[in-house]
Amino acid sequence: MVFSPSVLLFYLGFNKKIPNLLHHNFFFDTDLDENLKNVFALLPAEHRKGRDKVLGPQGSSSIGKTDAEQKDATIVRMLKEAVRDFTFYVSATSKTDSKAAYYPHSAPSSSSTSSTNHREAEALFVLIPTPYTLNDILSQCGQKCNGWFWTHLLDDVFRRMEQKLELPRGRLRQTLVYERHAGTKEFETGFNSYRGNAFGLANTLTQSLILKPSLESKVPNLVFAGHLTNPGPGVPPSLVSGVVSANLLDQKLKADIAVDPQSLSSSAWLVFFFRHIFLAMWAVSRYAWLFVSDELPETFLESCAWTLAKVFSSSDEAYYLDA
Known part of the structure; x- marks a missing residue:
C-alpha cells in the first residue's frame, strides 16, 4: 500500500501583531511541482523500506568518530536534506478573529481592556508538508537531536517569513511567547497512525473508491x-x-448468518448465485494487477482464501490460511 504524506505543525503565539500577513499564506522559494513531488514520493519501493534500513551504509568522512557520533551525524544530515527548501502554509487566525489570540501581558496599562490585548497579539498555525517516511528518521533521533530539529526548522520558518514580509531580522523570535509543535512521531504515538502519516492511503488508482x-x-x-x-x-x-x-x-x-442454497426459491437462488459470482469477479479484478508487479504482498493469499470462504463456506465453518 502507498500512504499519503505527513505534516509538521507549529502552533505559535506572539505578543505583537505581524504586519504584511494575511489570514492564508503560502510560502515557497523553489519549484513548487518538484517540491510536492518529493513530498508525495509515491514509489512503492521507497514506502516498503523498514526502519532498520533508514540508516544503512552511508559514505562518511568522519574518521575517528564513535559509532554513536557517526549515527548522530548521519541523522542530522538526513534531516537537513529532508526539510531542505520546504514549502509551508501559515494561517493567521487572529487576522479575522480578534479573540483567537490573547496575551494578557501585552496591555500597556492596567486600565486597558481585553479587546486591546486581542489587538496586540497574534496567533499562527504553520503546516509543513513532508513525506511520512521522515518518521523513520525521527524515530532514531534522540532527545537532543529532536530538540535541535524543531528549533532549526522553526528558525528557518521565521527567516523565510521575515524575508518575504520584509520584517527586521529576529523580529518573530523576539515577540514569540508560545510555541507547540507536532509531527510524525506525535501522530504515530498519539493517534496510532501508521508510520506517522497524516491523511491515510494515497489516492492512487488501485486504492481509490471501491478499491x-x-x-x-x-x-x-x-x-x-x-x-x-x-x-x-x-x-x-x-x-x-x-x-x-x-x-x-x-x-x-x-x-440470518446461515444461508442454505438448497432451501432458496428459484429466483432467490439466482440472486444468491450471481451475488457470489460478482464477489469472485470483484476479487479477481482487484488483485489481478499484482501478478505483474515486482512483489506480492503477504495479504494476497489471505485475500484469496477469504474470497473462497465467502463463496463456499457455511455459517459454522471457518477457513484459515497459514501463509
Whole structure:
C-alpha cells in the first residue's frame, strides 16, 4: 500500500501583531511541482523500506568518530536534506478573529481592556508538508537531536517569513511567547497512525473508491472504522466511517448468518448465485494487477482464501490460511 504524506505543525503565539500577513499564506522559494513531488514520493519501493534500513551504509568522512557520533551525524544530515527548501502554509487566525489570540501581558496599562490585548497579539498555525517516511528518521533521533530539529526548522520558518514580509531580522523570535509543535512521531504515538502519516492511503488508482480497504474484516462480526477505509481521510469522513461501520455491524448481527442454497426459491437462488459470482469477479479484478508487479504482498493469499470462504463456506465453518 502507498500512504499519503505527513505534516509538521507549529502552533505559535506572539505578543505583537505581524504586519504584511494575511489570514492564508503560502510560502515557497523553489519549484513548487518538484517540491510536492518529493513530498508525495509515491514509489512503492521507497514506502516498503523498514526502519532498520533508514540508516544503512552511508559514505562518511568522519574518521575517528564513535559509532554513536557517526549515527548522530548521519541523522542530522538526513534531516537537513529532508526539510531542505520546504514549502509551508501559515494561517493567521487572529487576522479575522480578534479573540483567537490573547496575551494578557501585552496591555500597556492596567486600565486597558481585553479587546486591546486581542489587538496586540497574534496567533499562527504553520503546516509543513513532508513525506511520512521522515518518521523513520525521527524515530532514531534522540532527545537532543529532536530538540535541535524543531528549533532549526522553526528558525528557518521565521527567516523565510521575515524575508518575504520584509520584517527586521529576529523580529518573530523576539515577540514569540508560545510555541507547540507536532509531527510524525506525535501522530504515530498519539493517534496510532501508521508510520506517522497524516491523511491515510494515497489516492492512487488501485486504492481509490471501491478499491479502498473494506469495512468488513475476515474475522466474523468485526468491522473497521477510520481514515484508512471508506469514505476516506479527514476528521469528517472518519466520523462518518464510524457511523457506517456501526450500521454495518448492526445489520450483520440482525441478519440470518446461515444461508442454505438448497432451501432458496428459484429466483432467490439466482440472486444468491450471481451475488457470489460478482464477489469472485470483484476479487479477481482487484488483485489481478499484482501478478505483474515486482512483489506480492503477504495479504494476497489471505485475500484469496477469504474470497473462497465467502463463496463456499457455511455459517459454522471457518477457513484459515497459514501463509
